[in-house]
Amino acid sequence: MPTSRSGSLDTVMQEARRFPPPDDFARRARIGSLEAYEQLWNRAAQDVEGFWGELAKELHWFKPFSKVLEWNEPFAQWFVGGQTNVSYNCLDRHLAPSADPPRADKPAIVWEGEPGDTRVLTYRQLHREVCQFANVLRSLGIRAGDVVSIYMPMTPELPIAMLACARIGAIHSVIFGGFSSEAIADRNNDARARLVITADGGWRRSGKLPLKANVDAALEKSPTVEKCIVLRRVGNDIAMRPGRDFWWHELMANASPDCPAEPLDSEHPLFILYTSGSTGKPKGIKHTSAGYNLFVKKTTEWVFDLREEDIFWCTADCGWVTGHSYVVYGPLTAGATVFMYEGAPNWPQEDRLWQLIEKYRVSIFYTAPTAIRAAIKWGDRWIDSHDLSSLRLLGTVGEGINPEAWMWYHRKVGHERCPIVDTWWQTETGGIMMSPLPGAIATKPGSCTKPLPGVVPAIVDEHGHPVEAGRGGWLVITRPWPGMLRGIWGDDARYQEQYWSKSRHNYLAGDNARCDADGYYWIMGRIDDVLNVSGHRLSTIEIESALVSHPRVAEAAAVGRPDEVKGEAVAVFVTVKNGEPDDALRQELKRHVRKEIGALAQPDDIRFTSALPKTRSGKIMRRLLRDIAAGKETVGDTTTLEDYSVLAKLREQEE
Numbered sequence: 001m002p003t004s005r006s007g008s009l010d011t012v013m014q015e016a017r018r019f020p021p022p023d024d025f026a027r028r029a030r031i032g033s034l035e036a037y038e039q040l041w042n043r044a045a046q047d048v049e050g051f052w053g054e055l056a057k058e059l060h061w062f063k064p065f066s067k068v069l070e071w072n073e074p075f076a077q078w079f080v081g082g083q084t085n086v087s088y089n090c091l092d093r094h095l096a097p098s099a100d101p102p103r104a105d106k107p108a109i110v111w112e113g114e115p116g117d118t119r120v121l122t123y124r125q126l127h128r129e130v131c132q133f134a135n136v137l138r139s140l141g142i143r144a145g146d147v148v149s150i151y152m153p154m155t156p157e158l159p160i161a162m163l164a165c166a167r168i169g170a171i172h173s174v175i176f177g178g179f180s181s182e183a184i185a186d187r188n189n190d191a192r193a194r195l196v197i198t199a200d201g202g203w204r205r206s207g208k209l210p211l212k213a214n215v216d217a218a219l220e221k222s223p224t225v226e227k228c229i230v231l232r233r234v235g236n237d238i239a240m241r242p243g244r245d246f247w248w249h250e251l252m253a254n255a256s257p258d259c260p261a262e263p264l265d266s267e268h269p270l271f272i273l274y275t276s277g278s279t280g281k282p283k284g285i286k287h288t289s290a291g292y293n294l295f296v297k298k299t300t301e302w303v304f305d306l307r308e309e310d311i312f313w314c315t316a317d318c319g320w321v322t323g324h325s326y327v328v329y330g331p332l333t334a335g336a337t338v339f340m341y342e343g344a345p346n347w348p349q350e351d352r353l354w355q356l357i358e359k360y361r362v363s364i365f366y367t368a369p370t371a372i373r374a375a376i377k378w379g380d381r382w383i384d385s386h387d388l389s390s391l392r393l394l395g396t397v398g399e400g401i402n403p404e405a406w407m408w409y410h411r412k413v414g415h416e417r418c419p420i421v422d423t424w425w426q427t428e429t430g431g432i433m434m435s436p437l438p439g440a441i442a443t444k445p446g447s448c449t450k451p452l453p454g455v456v457p458a459i460v461d462e463h464g465h466p467v468e469a470g471r472g473g474w475l476v477i478t479r480p481w482p483g484m485l486r487g488i489w490g491d492d493a494r495y496q497e498q499y500w501s502k503s504r505h506n507y508l509a510g511d512n513a514r515c516d517a518d519g520y521y522w523i524m525g526r527i528d529d530v531l532n533v534s535g536h537r538l539s540t541i542e543i544e545s546a547l548v549s550h551p552r553v554a555e556a557a558a559v560g561r562p563d564e565v566k567g568e569a570v571a572v573f574v575t576v577k578n579g580e581p582d583d584a585l586r587q588e589l590k591r592h593v594r595k596e597i598g599a600l601a602q603p604d605d606i607r608f609t610s611a612l613p614k615t616r617s618g619k620i621m622r623r624l625l626r627d628i629a630a631g632k633e634t635v636g637d638t639t640t641l642e643d644y645s646v647l648a649k650l651r652e653q654e655e
């Protein structure tokens with residue numbers, strides 16, 4: 001293995017498997033060959049503005065834009081002077097008599113609640129509900145530019161609330177339903193929200209999430225919030241404060257369904273969304289209207305190779321950016337049928353996801369590696385009994401997927417028939433930045449493959465210089481793109497400092513990556529998580545993937561621990577699929593990693609645990625594990641931690 005040069009990362013992973021797009025898939029695909037992809041990508045890279053300017057014709061414009069991009073680094077304005085409306089693009093465009101194809105009676109949302117209740121909303125019906133609810137918002141005094149917090153279960157009313165905000169220019173801030181009242185209050189206050197939309201509760205493993213009670217506690221500490229709308233979902237006993245709290249159904253009963261979409265400036269803010277907090281305190285990421293809308297439409301069409309008859313299921317909650325971009329805005333602008341599910345994946349038992357795919361004939365399934373690893377741990381018998389023949393495409397998002405988990409997804413869910421799109425992107429990027437195009441780009445397990453058209457990445461060292469081919473370094477994006485964040489809410493200085501100060505003229509993503517000889521990108525983990533072992537800088541994902549390739553390992557997290565001799569020692573936390581782990585397994589895993597990727601990466605400490613600390617969106621929080629491995633108290637922000645007892649258990653092992 002070569003020794004590390006300053007700033008770049010060593011790579012130890014060797015993954016040689018390659019899966020070309022199936023012929024019949026490629027034949028029908030929108031972009032059906034590598035040449036077609038390359039042509040499109042090159043055209044976009046040569047003339048970024050001309051490329052997006054041309055595509056922008058696919059949106060509805062109340063007033064045409066005069067300029068594609070005004071770039072005043074690091075502040076971008078896209079489609080300057082134009083006026084559009086995101087809710088119009090998601091709904092009205094499909095209803096027009098001239099719409100081709102006509103979609104008024106096509107299901108827009110097919111939904112199943114956790115108890116098994118179901119609903120279907122066509123584009124016409126969804127449009128009607130959104131218009132009514134937009135009038136409800138107006139009746140409570142909400143106007144363009146006001147911030148509305150949304151804290152709801154995954155029912156159709158959640159996208160309805162988002163689209164109604166968009167219709168009148170109110171800025172939504174969706175807060176994931178698993179967050180505590182403190183987190184709600186923090187977000188209300190940071191964004192200066194005027195209204196909160198919530199529900200009495202939500203179903204989770206047949207229990208009732210106390211959503212309204214959490215909001216009540218938050219509103220004690222949210223001085224800017226004047227009113228609260230409450231959806232009745234679970235029928236539990238809640239307090240309604242007269243003059244402040246209103247029932248959704250009562251307001252809707254009197255609301256007119258006539259509400260023309262408000263023409264809004266291209267750069268009118270659409271939403272604020274707080275990041276998941278894997279690395280620290282969440283930031284309020286700001287996205288605006290036209291550029292974001294175009295970017296999510298095109299990336300949905302390209303990456304998911306959308307067809308008119310698809311049933312598209314992105315399992316993300318609308319509380320995360322994935323839910324914004326690929327449950328709501330991308331698929332609806334593209335005219336797709338979206339499937340939505342309210343509850344837990346293992347309720348009433350561990351086959352719920354597969355049962356839903358079978359029942360609703362889902363054709364595209366987009367989920368997170370954490371869900372895949374959980375399904376692997378639950379065991380194949382849950383999946384083997386289901387007919388998954390409706391599936392034609394699979395996707396992953398949110399974390400790197402370990403090659404062995406990828407292979408399981410490929411075999412067990414995709415039956416070796418469905419391409420897998422491993423999509424790399426961030427809350428900040430608005431939409432997918434790197435991903436295979438399923439009809440054009442051969443996949444390699446663990447790689448997000450290539451940048452989408454209009455996206456120009458590079459890998460640089462700490463001085464901003466390109467690293468040698470094949471070596472790891474900082475992933476940066478060298479050109480503005482329409483879906484990019486427009487800032488951190490209320491904090492331009494932090495925006496500038498965090499994303500634009502470390503690599504001149506480039507957007508710093510905060511992840512490490514390498515690009516192989518075929519031009520494929522491999523995300524190596526977060527910049528902050530790099531391990532420095534005897535002068536070699538190693539990435540987390542590679543060590544973790546080596547562990548996950550052992551048949552008994554379900555999940556693994558690797559972190560560095562201070563070591564006098566090596567600088568850092570490799571500490572790993574491992575959950576096993578079944579059985580009690582023992583010292584023999586510990587020794588075996590050390591040998592396994594040594595054999596797979598080399599002596600340098602061999603773990604010094606292996607700790608077995610029944611669960612890893614994760615964010616509420618399911619991402620491993622390595623920064624907390626680093627403290628535990630070093631025997632330190634956790635000092636960082638833990639508000640986004642999913643389950644505090646996991647940390648406590650890990651600490652107990654210490655003693």
Ligand code: ATP
Nearest residue numbers: 275276277278279398399400423424425426427523
């Ligand atoms: P915070 O920024 O507050 O720490 P976060 O980064 O977890 O939170 P998100 O914007 O939801 O918040 O996550 C984006 C990050 O998720 C990426 O920067 C990357 O680290 C990881 N990620 C997303 N998709 C992939 C992927 N396909 N492969 C590898 N990593 C991914």
Ligand code: MG
Nearest residue numbers: 275279426510
């Ligand atoms: Mg981040």
